[in-house]
Amino acid sequence: MSSAAARKEARTAWLFLAPAFVHLICFALLPIAVAFGISFFRWKLYRPNPEFVGFGNYFSALSDPTFGNAMWNSARFALVSVPAGMIVAIGVAILLAGKIRGSAIYRTLYYLPSISSGVALAMIWIYVFLPETGLINTASKLFGIPDTDFLGKKEWAMWALCFMSVWTGLGPKMLLYLAGILGVPPSLYEAAMLDGATGWQAFRSITLPMLVPTSLFVLVTSTIGSLQVFTPVYMMTKGGPEGSTEVVGYHLYNEAWIQFNTGLASAKSFLLLLVIVVISVFQFRLMKSGMEGAREG
Amino acid sequence: MRDKPLEILKGTLAHMALIGLAIALMAPFVWMVLVSLHPSRSPIPDIGKLVPSQPEWDNYRKVLFNPAMPVARFFWNSLIVAIAVVLGQLFTASMAAYALARLNFKGRETVFSLFVGSMMFAGLVLQIPVYLLIRSFGWLDSYAALIVPGIGSAFSVFLLRQFFLSIPMELSEAARLDGATDFQIYSRIILPLGKASLATAGAFTFFGTWTDFFGPMLVTNSTEMRTLEVGLSVYKNSYGGTNWPLQMTAAVVVMIPLVAVFLALQRYFVRGVLLGAGK
CATH class of the missing domain: 4.10.280 (MYOD Basic-Helix-Loop-Helix Domain, subunit B)
Incomplete structure (x- = not known):
């Protein structure tokens, strides 16, 4: 009787799941398997005959200096923009968590870039970074700072992209941290104040540890996102100057859709996937031990 | 003091x-x-x-009805695609979320982790095989190529599941005792109670679809089939860096629907972002 009911419930469940699950299989799970298969062939997309090369594409990828350069550029981009984005988001969230008037308006304005069109953002940020007439150079002229071509100089271009990513990605991170801060039970602060803690001490020993789970989520999702960035690079620098902003996302686009090295591009995308999985697992481990440390401390 | x-x-x-x-x-x-x-x-x-x-x-008239770069046509394409994707995705995702949050069956955790895993890790790996799939269906340069890949979303499934979990189970059980089927419980209890989460998921999907760039760029090539976001990038490249006023006019056209939907639905957002983080 009850097992018949359970079977009926399972059947119903699979009926409800069917549309989304079939879609998941067709547009995510099978394609991943297909991409993995393709990565073992030398193949141009528009030619009929793929040639099996085993791990050949992986060896070519690993010995390709432009791929190494792209991985390095993505690492630079992630290592700067992810921590900077988190610090700015925590700072803004702290300011908004105080009883500040108009907090909802600030929240709306800060969130706006995150829902904007990536292409439109790239276009207006080209203007922001423009030499002579651009927003930053116009402002810095007032302080007598010499003119800089941010996107045209290889010393600057990557920094400019990181800077832009911090401001345009602020919205969701800020909201998450704001909720994290507001979720700290007030009794914890009261107890700390009774023990004579200063505001900074309370922040360090109560707020920051309570934000560890939020930070884990933000860290993992923004690292994954930053390692796959494409649109701003495509629109603003095309990987230049001198390959200094050629990140993996742009490199893969070039390999797959300009050079049409379909098999090699698949192999490279799996190497990137491997890096992403390893980093994510490592970050989970790290933050988990951090959380346990905070609980004991 | x-x-x-x-x-x-x-x-x-x-x-x-x-x-x-x-x-x-x-x-x-x-x-x-x-x-x-x-x-x-x-x-x-x-x-x-x-x-x-x-x-x-007059810039707006010029940009919208330029015969070589018909932004009004791009806008129309984006609108059709966005509406179809939002509706289709809310349907598939809310059904799946109902099964994952409100029903017991063997393999539920495995299915759920497949959704979450695909959301976190798939990304750039999918560009070549999904293109090949669409090409093999003969869908290149059609609305099907722009819509069908979007009508399922692991993120929406995840978001709606989190919300459906928070609705008390007693409501379903009471309805079941009254003889309601699961489809009736889903459509008459869960969906009405989950309006806020549907609005949130729908808004995120709208933003994602309206501003999707890479996929639509790969699967369309005629001017008539371009979406607004792809059209805007073509617009920028075809004018080089020279015609800022018209480029900015096109950018404003892209932004207006995004800002409108954002302002209309933003009160649901805080909740939605938090559900997305698994809180």
Whole structure:
């Protein structure tokens, strides 16, 4: 009787799941398997005959200096923009968590870039970074700072992209941290104040540890996102100057859709996937031990 | 009493920081709107002359109905695609979320982790095989190529599941005792109670679809099938860096629906972002 009911419930469940699950299989799970298969062939997309090369594409990828350069550029981009984005988001969230008037308006304005069109953002940020007439150079002229071509100089271009990513990605991170801060039970602060803690001490020993789970989520999702960035690079620098902003996302686009090295591009995308999985697992481990440390401390 | 002036000072400093930040973040958008009203082909205006003496509204007509670069057509394509994707995705995702949150069956955790895993790790790996799939269906350069890949979303499934879990189980059980089927419980109890989460998921899907760039760029190639986001990038490249007013006009056209939907639905957002983080 009850097992018949359970079977009926399972059947119903699979009926409800069917549309989304079939879609998941067709547009995510099978394609991943297909991409993995393709990565073992030398193949141009528009030619009929793929040639099996085993791990050949992986060896070519690993010995390709432009791929190494792209991985390095993505690492630079992630290592700067992810921590900077988190610090700015925590700072803004702290300011908004105080009883500040108009907090909802600030929240709306800060969130706006995150829902904007990536292409439109790239276009207006080209203007922001423009030499002579651009927003930053116009402002810095007032302080007598010499003119800089941010996107045209290889010393600057990557920094400019990181800077832009911090401001345009602020919205969701800020909201998450704001909720994290507001979720700290007030009794914890009261107890700390009774023990004579200063505001900074309370922040360090109560707020920051309570934000560890939020930070884990933000860290993992923004690292994954930053390692796959494409649109701003495509629109603003095309990987230049001198390959200094050629990140993996742009490199893969070039390999797959300009050079049409379909098999090699698949192999490279799996190497990137491997890096992403390893980093994510490592970050989970790290933050988990951090959380346990905070609980004991 | 003693630290009242200190509190006021702190509050003032906080406001100054927040206002400064708001100005910095909004300045490029304000610039975009103002430059879109300068005469076509005019150079980047000096900051002092940014507000045009005579706004050039004709730019909008030019951009929307330019025969070589029909932004009105791009807009129409984006609208059809976005509406179809939002509706289709809310349907598939809410059904799946119902099964994952409200029903017991063997393998539920495995299915759920497949959704979550695909959301976190798939990304760039999918570009080649999904293109091949669409090509093998003969869908290249059609609405099907723009819509079908989007009508399932692991993120929406995840978001809606989190919300459906928070609805008390007793409601379903009471309805079941009254003889309601699961489909009736789903459509008459869960969906109405989950309106806020559907609005949130729908809004995120709308933003994602409206601003999707890479996929639509790969699977379309004729001017008539371009979406607004892809059209905007073509627009920029075809004018080089020379015609800022018309480029900014096109950018404003892309942004208007995004801002409208954002302002209409933003009160659901805080909740939605938190559900997305698994809280």
